[in-house]
Amino acid sequence: MVSPLNPILEEALPEKDETAGIEKPLRLLKHVPEDPAALLDLANHSIVSSRQFTSEHVKQLIRLAAKHEAVPQQARRPLVGKILISAFYEPSTRTRLSFESAWHRLGGDIMSITDPATTGIAKGESFSDVGEMLNNYGDLVVLRETNHQAIYRMMEGLRIPIVNAGNGTDEHPTQALADMYAIFKWRLELMDKDIAENKKVRIGIVGLPSTMRTVRSLLYLLALFPQSFKEVVIICNEEEVFSESQKENLEEMGLILRVSNDLKKELPKLDIVYINSIAWIGDDYKEFGQEFALSKSSPLKKGAIIMHPLARGRELSTDLDDTPHNWYFAQARGAVFIRMALLTCLVQHNW
Ligand code: CP
Secondary structure, three states, X not given: OOOOOOHHHHXXXXXXXXXXXXXXXXXXXXXXXXXXXXXXXXXXXXXXOHXXXXXXXXXXHHHHHHHHHHOHHHXXXXXXXXXXXXXXXXXXXXXXXXXXXXXXXXXXXXXXXXXXXXXXXXXXOOHHHHHHHHOOOOOXXXXXXOOOOHHHHHHHHOOOOEEEEEEXXXXXXXXXXXXXXXXXXXXXHHHOOOOOHHHOEEEEEEOOOOOOHHHHHXXXXXXXXXXXXXXXXXXXXXXXXXXXXXXXHHHHOOOOEEEEOOHHHHHXXXXXXXXXXXXXXXXXXXXXXXXXXXXXXXXXXXXOEEEOOOOOOOOEOHHHOOOOOEOHHHHHHHHHHHHHHHHHHHHOOOO
16 A cells, blocks of 8 residues: 655645555455465466366465455465476467566566567477476566467376466456456455345447457356346347357356347346457457447446457447546556456465
8 A cells, every 4th residue: 555745745636536546455364264275276386277277276276366466475485496488489478477467476586478570489390399398497487479279289298287378269267267357356245155135237249259369268167157148148249149059058057148249238137248359360450349338328237347359449448547447457457457367376385
């Protein structure tokens, strides 16, 4: 907490932003009983897909993230002497920097690859051979790569854990963890098995589950808490909304899904609006759903929150930034703490 030096400075400070305060993570920390077994379960594992997580994993990771956010002064530096290999063969602002920030905060060192042209991949070296080499240089790899198979090839050579930081159109599991952290900080009762009927929420996802990795990973995690969502409304105008078996799998897990192409009609009923327009396909990104956009004049429900994995495009007007609907900045901020929680569990048991 920053204490103002004098009344003039106090006046100049912006109004307290409760999305960045410690009150919500503290409440969350008190709400979830600690279960170390769920976290021990993750030790020395690689994370490729959201499907690897159980609801208990998610709850305990979120509890640990809340601890990092609420009481940072208690954080020890468990990763001193450990090296992260941060390999981003595709552009990133948030994922790379929040992973690296998380690792630094935990006391570790980092080697970063931000340009594929500077590694042997540019000379035709296989991902499997690169993986074999990385075993000698670090303790954990974070990989972003457009080719969704690259992470599996790298794992053929790796004996240290790897985390998928976005593999083409497939998945982005740690973004989904950050999304769930933001949702549960907003309404912590959504984590509960026996949630009251009047506490359940309706979520709208403006995006394409077949090709948007953030949406794909988020849907898997939402499906671990089907009791909390009255309905998940997918808002899009595309033909192939779901990939093969995706809808059936999510419905089997208990999620109630509906597809709509009318954002204005849906908005007044939505408690959470998750919006994204970008998918990485091949070597470039493609924008979908440009007919769907949110601004201050959109018919949003009172108290509704907007989430966005960012980067922002035309679909999300900056005039929403100063409204209480803005939960996307809190979502991005929380990504550091949830990544701290995950990294600690993957690399060592003692958190
Ligand atoms: N959310 C997300 O993946 O953002 P970056 O592309 O900036 O990492």
